Amino acid sequence: MNPRRPPNPYRLRRTAHPATDAAPTPTDAAMMRAALDLARSAADAGEVPVGAIVYETSTGKVLAQAANTRANAREPHGHAEFLAIRDACNAIGDWRLNHCTLIVTLEPCIMCAGLIINARVGRLVYSADDPKAGAVRSLYRLLEDPRLNHRITPIRGVLAHESSELLREFFRARRRTPQRG
Numbered sequence: 001m002n003p004r005r006p007p008n009p010y011r012l013r014r015t016a017h018p019a020t021d022a023a024p025t026p027t028d029a030a031m032m033r034a035a036l037d038l039a040r041s042a043a044d045a046g047e048v049p050v051g052a053i054v055y056e057t058s059t060g061k062v063l064a065q066a067a068n069t070r071a072n073a074r075e076p077h078g079h080a081e082f083l084a085i086r087d088a089c090n091a092i093g094d095w096r097l098n099h100c101t102l103i104v105t106l107e108p109c110i111m112c113a114g115l116i117i118n119a120r121v122g123r124l125v126y127s128a129d130d131p132k133a134g135a136v137r138s139l140y141r142l143l144e145d146p147r148l149n150h151r152i153t154p155i156r157g158v159l160a161h162e163s164s165e166l167l168r169e170f171f172r173a174r175r176r177t178p179q180r181g
């Protein structure tokens with residue numbers, strides 16, 4: 001019998017206790033304001049109002065920005081942050097975004113959290129929590145799972161009130177005018 005104890009997968013995992021010192025920078029806040037503008041334009045086009053921006057963390061240079069397109073494009077992956085990550089990778093000719101910050105106005109879903117991990121996004125700053133589909137904090141904590149090889153500590157709640165109001169108003173209006181899908 002092996003006298004050594006099996007390795008504890010949670011030992012020395014800093015993310016077992018999510019850091020609380022991660023704070024948004026003034027650039028994050030400015031980018032979130034711009035992402036909320038993208039979300040508003042999405043709402044005008046009949047899309048769920050979510051906007052996203054990928055910028056280079058050290059320089060603040062915007063690499064990509066997007067809003068939800070799922071309804072009009074009829075594509076299940078038409079989520080703002082999914083499109084922004086894809087476009088940022090195309091812009092720099094690399095699939096790795098370690099040096100980048102993703103700004104998004106709603107907590108990412110399972111699909112988008114998976115893409116954040118696969119693209120090695122360096123930082124995530126999001127606005128409102130999504131209690132129905134959020135995979136960063138609400139339903140799952142995929143980005144802090146010690147079993148995965150890329151982990152980041154999400155920064156949440158930046159301009160959350162504005163984003164929540166935008167979403168609430170959108171769904172309130174949609175209930176008044178029922179439509180397919």
Ligand code: ZN
Pocket residue numbers: 079082108109110111112113
């Ligand atoms: Zn998503």
